[in-house]
Amino acid sequence: MRILDAAGTVLRDWRPSPDEQANPEIDRGQLRDLLLGSLDVRWGREVVQVVPGTEDGVLVRYADGGQETFDLVVGADGAWSRVRPAVSPVTPQYTGVTSVETSLDDVDTRHPDLAQLIGDGSVAVYGVNRSVVAQRNSGGHVKVYTKFRAPLDWHAELDLADVEAARSGILALFDGWAPDVLDLLGHGTAFVHRPFYVLPVSHTWAHVRGVTLLGDAAHLMPPLGAGANLAMLDGAELAESIAADPEDLDEAVRAFEERMWARASRWATITTAGLERLVSPDPAEALALFDQVQPS
16 A cells, blocks of 8 residues: 655555455455355346335335345345335435546556556555545556545536546646646546445434345445445344344344444444545545554
């Protein structure tokens, strides 16, 4: 992990020791294949409504007009969950921080200078109320993220589908930054808008028989590296809870929810405070945050 300021000065450069085991990384596509490879997944079966408390169990209605009933429906369907309304009226709210994502392919061959800048992990550059982060994936693929404070409709006059216009518009937001940092954005071939939404820090709900939530559907928080890990832990703990008490499914789900809520509230508090420091009027706040969590 390397941190630069907007002028391109290296402020921190953390490198792993030969026996380092912390902070492992895996591409999302590879992770999905690992988790779903042995399952029969019905892709494209869009859920439009979940209705608990019917005579036959929990009713799930699909966009194609079909419906089925289940003993337990687990909403693991992300920020805009179609399952959440069955247990909670709460909807995600915009944080005031948005992101535009692009990527670089075959970076070691096509952009060797940028490959050297990024190193074997990630490089992050912090300025006033904005940042650029580039993260190495496998196969020479690099994800590049900008983060900045802006109204939700900041891009109303900018067509992000127009690559040249999007590139110019994003580069203008970082005018005056070091040329190497701007090159991370200048070589992008597509730009995706990802505004940051969150659920309340202590989001819970009155238990509903036959329905529960996990991951972002239950506790959407700022994307500071905790969300996917929490979702996987939620899923594992729910499975273990059910396996330990298969005769009382409802009590197993209740017990899982209590543990999940406590953990999620703690991490939502941490990530909410972290976002304030990582996209801050004072870039030194971001550096100080990393100094707290990185080894000296």
